[in-house]
Amino acid sequence: MELAQRVQALTPSSTLAITAKAKELKQEGHDVIGLGAGEPDFNTPQYILEAAKKAMDEGMTKYTPSGGIPELRKAIVDKLKRDQDLTYEEDQVIVTTGAKHALFTLFQVLLNPGDEVVIPAPYWVSYPEQVKLAGGKPVFVSAEENNDFKLTKDQLKSAISPKTKAVIINSPSNPTGMMYSREELEALGEVAKEEDLLVVSDEIYEKLIYTEDPHVSMAQLSEDLYNRTIIINGVSKSHSMTGWRIGYAVGDKAIIKAMTSMASHSTSNPTSIAQYGALAAYTNSEEEVERMRDAFSERLDAFYEKLTRLPGVSCVKPKGAFYLFPNVKEAAVNCGFRDVDDFVKTLLEEEKVALVPGSGFGAEENVRLSYATSMDNLDEAAERIKTFIENHQK
Template identity: 50%
Template sequence: MIEERMKLVAKRLDVVEPSPTLAITAKANQLKANGIDVVGFGAGEPDFDTPEHIKEAAKKAIDAGKTKYTPVSGTVSLRDAIIHKLQRDNGLKYERNQIIVGTGGKQVLYNFFMAVLNPGDEVIIPAPYWVSYADIVRLAEGIPVIVPTDISSGFKINAEQLSKHITNKTKVFIFNSPSNPTGSAYTRKEVESLVSVLEPKDIIVLSDDIYEKIIYDGLEFVNPAMISTKMKEKTFVVNGVSKAYSMTGWRIGYGAGNAEIVKNMDTMQGQSTSNASSIAQAAAEAALLGDQSPVETMRQAFDVRRKLIVGLLNQIPGIDCRMPEGAFYAFPYLTQVFSLSAFQKLKQSKGESSNSKLFCEILLDQYQVAAVPGSAFGDDQAIRLSYALGEKDIEKGIERIKKMVLDLQ
């Protein structure tokens, strides 16, 4: 029966794993449904409701009968709204045939790599990285080239590292700032340094800007396309409304870049999902063109939570947490905790090779706190904690993490 079943499964799935963030969130939600008080630091989504004017726009779209198919790449009005947003916020000018709307930023990323990669093409991915990058590249028959960074470098790649990893097979470089999972964000000077390496090369830059609006301490948001006209031509920008406007469930992402790439992405999407929801597109249009004050209100709330969670984490013996410049994730290092003899004995008894995975399993099962192991992001010395939840829950959750660490002493 096993051999017969294996014949039914495509071999391409051998190279990918289910999303650990979604799996941990599902397990935490199941425990909550069973009446267990779980603090969930796993989900990467704001806890705020979608702003009212956006919801109203969706209701009006329903009442107006905008419930039919749209063009695969999105409605003309939404693509025009995206063009307006990119000009207004980033100083980048695009035409309609350079814009595509997808069912979330993840689908836009997936379609991009399916449209540009050939078997054996290399994609440079700085680590820690968002969990899906490497697996999407593998599904597109590309080769992920992981470039490690750590807390000492602010989790940022430098020009020398980038240059060393470029080969004649390099097709794409992934740039994500602010970053998931570390919250690190590049300064203009740092982006310019990377551009000095990339500009002369025949390499496409995939700029994942999904956390663009969640940035702190007055830091300027900059992506490679904003540095020069030449880099704009080589950069494909991916963004969406999920994080900035608390619209994760609406599933609207978009891409902007080379018209030929967009055309091929449109073909890919036309043979899979076709258009994103017509109602969600109307809501996204209202988000991009309407009142932007809720974005700033949420950003300020995240800023308060950022300082709270990092401050509390750094009070725990053996934990070192860097202050993130953007997004809503803390990425504390637990190297000293993992080296404790009690933890190492647990690791041996359970036959687990990953420090962060074991820590997160015990944390959820025994202390009722959901976190994502750093190994899922390419760094086994850390865990990821989303602070997109209320301050009381943050305090309660960090207190439980502290208890676990002290129990290991």
């Protein structure tokens, strides 16, 4: 039986072969160091675990409203006021089965066939696929490495057509770890206003920032941008709750209402117990969040120094998230590989270090390395990569 065209149009993830090979090597008994993790290596804080258990003990195990329990939506409203001085009402919030589901549902209710969404590259791998699944067309704009992989005002203007409906801004970014300043967002916001674009502001890494520069949301900049911005966020990265699958979208009431209606016919509601865990995350101290952030900051400094000493490797130092996105094109060429994908594949086979090739993120000269692992693993990975390059250099 022939599959639906929408599924046939999806681009296979370039990370699958590496992931599968790494698992195979581990099963064979090899000591594989995986630097592909997109999640913190810390357990969920104890107070969240206890809140979830309490919810189970008290029978909070039934269906909830499709848009999330009122207590959690109120906690999200309070969080946005506390952190960013943004004022929302509860009917401007939908709680979803992870931030990924928030994005998926948004594109489903927003896009008609042929509508275009501007996506700066490098990009998170699911953005273009979700746009395509909604019948839309991803329009890629290469954000230059010498501009810290960030989209410029002129680039955005040049990418717009009569069919452009939205632009995605991910700050801090996966895979680059870069973040936009207020001035950079204001410049992009001018274009969004002039061209009547919706701004999809993915802020899932906003608590993991290693600089004095504050996180800024497009919605903070003006009343117009507040009205045309949909904030996407969740507790997965900030509170090490990736498996709990709780995210949310905040913004225009009509869009949120449509998303809630669609969710009622897809997931029914986010998991009840996980919602109570997320409620605890947003109504307690952020001491554990700060402890995790401090650990990531220490790892970043140490690993960045080792990585940038490697021959043929250059890297812009990120300001947030937990990824490094070095350019390894020179190293790959000097080592005789046809491209970076081949470099990554052979590194895994010979030195048992798993990286994610940048081709899956729209950047063929780069690789993504996660430092969401122990310092010992990072030190050993750096040594293995160094040995690999030295053994292959011509």
